[in-house]
Amino acid sequence: MNIDEQLWDLIVIGGGINGAGIAADAASRGLKVLLCEKNDLASATSSNSSKLIHGGLRYLEHYEFKLVRKALKEREVLLENAPHIMWPLRFYLPHRPHLRPAWMIRIGLFLYDHLSQRKRLAGSKFVHFGADSPLKPFFKKGFEYSDGWVDDSRLVVLNAQQAHIHGAEILPRHKCIKARHDGQHWFVELENQIKQSLRCVKSKVVVNAAGPWVEDLFIESFDKKPPRKIRLVKGSHIVVPKLHDQSQAYILQNQDKRIVFVLPFEDDFSLIGTTDVDYQGDPGDVEIEQSEIDYLIKISNEHFIHQISEQDIVHCFSGVRPLMDDESDDAQSVTRDYTLHLEDSVNMPPLLSVFGGKITTYRKLAEAAVDKIAGFFGQIKPCQTRALPLPGGNFSDPKTLLETLQSEYPWLPAVILKRYVRSYGQLSRQILAGCQSIDDMGIAFNPVLYQVEVDYLIEHEWVSCAEDLLWRRTKTGLLLNAGEVVYLRGYVLQKLINKQYY
Ligand SMILES: Cc1cc2nc3c(=O)[nH]c(=O)nc-3n(C[C@H](O)[C@H](O)[C@H](O)COP(=O)(O)OP(=O)(O)OC[C@H]3O[C@@H](n4cnc5c(N)ncnc54)[C@H](O)[C@@H]3O)c2cc1C
Incomplete structure (x- = not known):
């Protein structure tokens, strides 16, 4: 097979939010970048999320203060850079004293309001649900706080566009089938998934951003043992005609200590999710199970006057979280933070791998990833993305x-x-x-x-x-x-x- 003449600085494998974010960060610092994605951009986890740019109120219960702070900070950065696809969202949290006492929620919301500076997002407050509330009359009071909503798959595409504007080549439907090196450069074989043709590209550094496939890529393409383990945790959502006319979202507490969001979706719908179920199969085959449908319908019907049944579901989707395996007992306690693993030795060009992460922290992850490999390229610019609007996002209101x-x-x-x-x-x-x-x-x-x-x-x-x-x-x-x-x-x-x- 012929090898392309062009020597790339960086080849990124995986066109989810982390791969696209890294490509945008690296290209905007002046690196020559190629990104390959075996399917469509954002076709895996990054289009199947709850679409929240959030600190993660619930992570405070697991003492993840550092992660929450980092994520809360990013809400404001993303609101500045992508005001078209991201916007503030107010959440109602109906109070259920037997699940979490009011003092605990108040402390949580106080931290949420103050762990990071807020410019655009309003603070939290106590609320009484009046006669116009869509909730069952039993729910008389609760709390209100802010987080952010994002169109997750467009966030990925706009990052790919950002990278492209800065000179990157973006190759959806190109699967990395083999990666080898000669001690100095990587040679990555790409298979065009439409024409079945092969192309070999070479680079100084490779990033493995294959999300749920990060371990598989090590084994199948790099012929290497993965340096870390991930835990695959499935989450599913259902979409139904909207449950209420308010602009707020609801965060519902369940008996099992989990929380479920009911989010305004595309004007006419409500998005209900998510579940947290350990997953063993091929991440590409993930789909919603009957037990998850029943679970989401049950919790919605426990709270809202408007009752739904399976017949109301117009769409559903599932994704697999590629979480760092911290050996937690239950899926919902596994950390949502990320680790970047850099492998470089005298006999091998650098290989950086991404384990874990959240949509919310993708920009910070990308910045940290490129900082980690910056030394291999001599002098490169510092991170540009903090104040770089995503394509189309150069307006404020x-x-x-x-x-x-x-x-x-x-x-x-x-x-x-x-x-x-x-x-x-x-x-x-x-x-x-x-x-x-x-x-x-x-x-x-x-x-x-x-x-x-x-x-x-x-x-x-x-x-x-x-x-x-x-x-x-x-x-x-x-x-x-x-x-x-x-x-x-x-x-x-x-x-x-x-x-x-x-
Ligand atoms: C149900 C659910 C709800 C969530 N909600 C939120 C939320 O509200 N807020 C939040 O911040 N985060 C949320 N997350 C987490 C977030 O979605 C993920 O952390 C993030 O999308 C992971 O992105 P990624 O780029 O690592 O993986 P992916 O998006 O899965 O991307 C990896 C890509 O690599 C490609 N790939 C794999 N192998 C190859 C190969 N050999 N060659 C080329 N390409 C390859 C895949 O096709 C895939 O597109 C949620 C996750 C789930 C599952």
Whole structure:
């Protein structure tokens, strides 16, 4: 097999949030970066999270103060850099004195408010649930506090775009099948998962950011024993028509000491999750079990007046947390922090591996990862990402941006414009370039999905099938009917054939 001429500084294996974040950090410091992902960007854990940029109130019970502080700090950084895909969310915590006493929650919330400085997020307070509460009348009081919501899969794609803007090559649907070295450089064999063709790329350093596959990659591609162990913990969510009209989320306490979120989702839905179940199989095969569906429905029905059943579920998804194995007894107690393992010796080029992590702390993880390997590249810039808006995120107030775009495109239905602002921010203008009326937007696959957006996503966001677009670049999968999906699939396929992608 021919080996590419180009010598990369860094090859990142894995296009989840950690791989994409590391690629963005490294490329913005001037390194030559290639990222490969065997499937779609964010196709594994990083699109199946609860989508919270949160300190993790519950981790305080496990004395994870350092992790909570780090995560709380990141909420403010991400709100600055990605105001389109991330926003503050208020949470109601109904009080159940037999599960956690009020004094304990008050102390927890005090710490949550004060462990890190807050600029954009309001503090916590005690609340009485009035007659308009969607909760059962039994729940009379509780607490209210702030955290952040993020579109997890778009966060990954925007980090990949950030890396690309800074010169990185991004290769979704390229699986690393072998990695060997000659003592100086890595030679990484990539298999194009669509054309089945092979390509060999070389670099000075490799990062293993394969998430739940981090150990498998060591064994199968590097022919090495993994230096650490991870514990796979499955979590599932269900999506139902919205349970209430409030903008707040709910955090529900369960008898088993776990907590479950009920989150406002895509205007018309509620997202309910998550479970915590040890998982043994292939992370790619993960799916929700009946017992998890029953568990989530039960806890929702215990709290809300509006009762749901399995028939109300419009969508569900599951993911596997690749947690560092700290030998905790139960899955929910395993640490959510991360470790970076660097292997370098005189006879081997550096190999950095990521174990664990959270969406919330991905930027800090990426900064620490690149700091750890910076010495191998001579003089490189310090981390740039702290004050570097993600693509489309160079504005401060979504409401003002929405109003500005409304005046620029008065003919565009509000529901589409709102979704564009929340997905693409300032880049909405790039999608709408040249459009002066709705007729200029091309084919209407559905009243909210037009050809200009589909073309943009194929051209600029590495969409390689309709599912990438329906579930990860957008959540329009919740809105299109079966016929519309078939039509979209045909269009995307033809477009990619024309581009000789297939
Ligand atoms: C149910 C659930 C809820 C969660 N909720 C939250 C939350 O609310 N907030 C939060 O901060 N965190 C949350 N998390 C944690 C967070 O989602 C994960 O920590 C994070 O997504 C892990 O990212 P990753 O990049 O390490 O892994 P992944 O996203 O899984 O990415 C790894 C990638 O590597 C690719 N890959 C594997 N092998 C190869 C190969 N040989 N070649 C090329 N590519 C390869 C895979 O296809 C995959 O896309 C949650 C996790 C779960 C499961």
